[in-house]
Amino acid sequence: MGIGMKIFCNKCSFEKEVYLGKGMSFFDGFDIFLEYSPDIISDSELKRLNSVRRRRSKIDFYKELYHCHKCNNISTNLYVEFIYDINKKFIIEHLCHKCEIPLEVIAPKDVRQKPCPICGENLQINEDSFLWD
Numbered sequence: 007m008g009i010g011m012k013i014f015c016n017k018c019s020f021e022k023e024v025y026l027g028k029g030m031s032f033f034d035g036f037d038i039f040l041e042y043s044p045d046i047i048s049d050s051e052l053k054r055l056n057s058v059r060r061r062r063s064k065i066d067f068y069k070e071l072y073h074c075h076k077c078n079n080i081s082t083n084l085y086v087e088f089i090y091d092i093n094k095k096f097i098i099e100h101l102c103h104k105c106e107i108p109l110e111v112i113a114p115k116d117v118r119q120k121p122c123p124i125c126g127e128n129l130q131i132n133e134d135s136f137l138w139d
């Protein structure tokens with residue numbers, strides 16, 4: 007289940023529908039963690055985490071809005087937060103495809119403070135959201 011919203015610009019034709027939330031069902035969050043294979047964690051550490059994951063780890067993943075502060079592109083990506091060894095946290099970083107710099111997670115209401123990627127006017131968001139699954 008998730009929420010759909012429309013982001014648009016009043017000045018130009020920029021328009022984008024986005025879907026946020028936990029809209030996908032996954033078999034096992036740990037597999038996603040492995041797939042993104044964080045460089046900061048060694049193979050042996052991963053093996054160890056895998057063996058203790060049921061007791062001491064937790065993974066959260068949902069679609070979030072991401073903003074690039076260089077080209078102002080707004081996109082949706084899977085936000086993945088993996089908590090392991092009780093208090094260590096790993097968050098998967100997403101890069102802008104164009105600028106190759108880390109994207110920033112933003113809340114839907116913050117979209118109004120972001121400039122349109124095409125013309126620079128402040129963006130609008132239609133929060134009369136609809137549910138999807």
Ligand SMILES: [Zn+2]
Nearest residue numbers: 015018122125
């Ligand atoms: Zn615009």
Ligand SMILES: [Zn+2]
Nearest residue numbers: 074077102105
């Ligand atoms: Zn960018």
